[in-house]
Amino acid sequence: MHYTSESIETVVELFTSLPSIGRKTAQRLTFYLLRQPRETVDKFSSALQDLKNNVRFCSHCFNFTEQDPCVICTSQKRDKSTICVVEDPNDVLAIEKTGEYKGLYHVLHGALNPLDGIGPNDLKIKELIARLNTDVQEIILALNPNVEGEVTTQYLAKITSQLDIKTTRIARGIPIGSDLELADEATLSRALEGRIQL
Numbered sequence: 001m002h003y004t005s006e007s008i009e010t011v012v013e014l015f016t017s018l019p020s021i022g023r024k025t026a027q028r029l030t031f032y033l034l035r036q037p038r039e040t041v042d043k044f045s046s047a048l049q050d051l052k053n054n055v056r057f058c059s060h061c062f063n064f065t066e067q068d069p070c071v072i073c074t075s076q077k078r079d080k081s082t083i084c085v086v087e088d089p090n091d092v093l094a095i096e097k098t099g100e101y102k103g104l105y106h107v108l109h110g111a112l113n114p115l116d117g118i119g120p121n122d123l124k125i126k127e128l129i130a131r132l133n134t135d136v137q138e139i140i141l142a143l144n145p146n147v148e149g150e151v152t153t154q155y156l157a158k159i160t161s162q163l164d165i166k167t168t169r170i171a172r173g174i175p176i177g178s179d180l181e182l183a184d185e186a187t188l189s190r191a192l193e194g195r196i197q198l
Contacts, residue, residue, distance in 0.1 A: 087108050108125065
């Protein structure tokens with residue numbers, strides 16, 4: 001169904017372009033915004049502009065941040081000898097929620113997937129290797145337990161085996177085929193505690 005209002009149709013189409021938002025949900029969100037006071041919609045619009053204008057990659061770990069380097073990389077309370085490698089910024093949030101991990105992170109922004117043409121140069125792998133100095137004693141590979149995550153884990157393990165750095169992976173408490181960000185804190189905590197050396 002298309003509306004007589006082009007503005008409504010445009011917003012519905014924009015919402016449906018977001019992940020996991022179908023047309024009915026997009027319509028509900030659009031009508032919800034229409035019922036809100038102008039100040040609320042202006043605030044929402046302004047927050048989206050700020051998001052795009054102010055958030056960027058941390059030059060060290062490639063997580064999203066407004067300050068560079070990010071608060072995790074600059075914190076004096078973090079263990080600089082350990083780097084946890086994850087696929088996406090959502091994974092950093094998931095691990096941070098556990099309260100178990102006190103080291104640094106490195107966000108790859110994806111996983112190796114030769115079928116889709118995603119190779120090592122498409123991820124932040126060169127940047128990870130550049131960070132592996134004498135201070136780093138352990139790399140924890142916390143990639144999603146699916147085919148792409150497994151391929152990436154094996155690739156990184158092969159590279160780091162040539163260096164004098166302990167390489168571990170999180171334990172298999174995460175079900176195969178699921179996303180790290182969907183795991184609960186207890187499962188993630190157990191997976192971090194039970195990591196194994198590669």
